[in-house]
Amino acid sequence: MKILLAEDEPLALKKIKIILERNFPHFEIFETVESVAEFEDAINSNDNYDLLLCDIHLADGLVFEALSRVSITCPIIFITAYDSYSLEAFNHFCLDYILKPIDEDRLIEAFSKYDRLRNDSSTPKVDTSVFEQILRNYTSKNYKKRFLAKFGSKFKFIPTEEISCFYSKDGITYLMKIGSTQKFIVDYNLNVLVEELLDPLKFYRINRSVIIHLDGLMEMRPYTNGRLSLTIDGPNLEDALVVAREKVSDFKNWINQ
Template sequence: MDMKLLLVEDELLARQRIDSIISKYSADWVISEYVQSVTEFKSALAHVQDFDLILCDIHLADGLSFRALQEVELFIPIVFITAYDQYALEAFDHNCIDYVLKPIQEDRLIKALDKASKFSGKVQKNSTPPEFFGELLRYYLPKTYKKRFLTKVGSKFVFVPVEKVAYFYSEEGITYLVESDSSMRYIVDHSLTELHQELLDPLKFYRINRSMIINLDGLIEIKPYQNGRLALLLNVKSEELVVVAREKVTEFKNWINQ
């Protein structure tokens, strides 16, 4: 089904990433107009009937995009894409069908596009399915991430604050925490998947490959590496080679630049 999209986004890298994902998602979906300010958004909404879906950042150069939306009555869906989760409830006053947090995960945006594709024609004002508010509350209200890790050294227990974690890595089924500055290594009772998906703040921690998650605060240097990968220097001594997998390089750069 042909879909014409309005993209409201003032960050160039975010625009390029969204455009790339949509191009891979469907050849029939086209971003027919880009705007990057509240003023430009208001002008685009004057001919909103030309669009089937709006992808919309919230924080723009001249204010919140909600300012433009308050002046119109919409009959097409909006997917908000933002780094801020505190606006989620307000977003649903404006025909929001999904709320995607930055840094943008490709599979997460595709899920939102799948949801949008199920809306045939124009949607009615305030037609968001009631059950979707439950999903919103479950996933997008402010989250509490892990603050410290309890580990054991000999017969003693040690607390490592999350701020002092340089990286996590997995080896032979065991997950290790490496402390910044001291380079001490501790075993933790969580898988990398559990750490990545549930316990760590995604704005600070990134899974660079299958076996390692790094802390952005510990990153010192980025260098090109073999086969299109990136080699990283962290603020800790490491016997492990810290390399961003090739398929994650673009996403990693976007994450760094958020």
């Protein structure tokens, strides 16, 4: 059983391979690609893949660009950090749609579903309940519009569009406003913020310590070891505003969305 894996994030790629090897040793990743161009070449040169695993944001654009130009007849499991493409995904033989960070049990469930469909003597069909669930989540998703933040002994509501960044230091999460150097304390850690409360089209976690707001981004510069150094409107966090090396490709796709 041959799989084509389209993924340009090394950590995500490694995790997918480990999950497959551990739980589905009969699944073979026949080829791995990192860009839309490579994906299209792989499909054109080998049209007998059994399953496609596709990140949506690749090194040179969206995988949908290639899918619109090639003929696909096998199921696709999309694995992405963005829920905003779920409706588009179901135009392309989508078997499942998994959000990053990848949950192992969730990916195992998707592979098990494919295994059941593959071994079913009847014509394989996509489970429509998956589409219905994603549609409900997509249409009802409400990101936080303002945050209650503490400054000294006072509390203040700060609209999300006024936020320049969130950052974590010594176990405390701080919020900073665009055009200001004041810092406010909020009662959420960065994982909760990026996974549940912030719009991923507007906010991006550039490293372990910092989440930036797209509207506050002013400048990008090359940094050591293939990283990027950022300047945002407001606070000066010095070395904290560096995009981690493994995130640079995805970050560039994010700002070009």
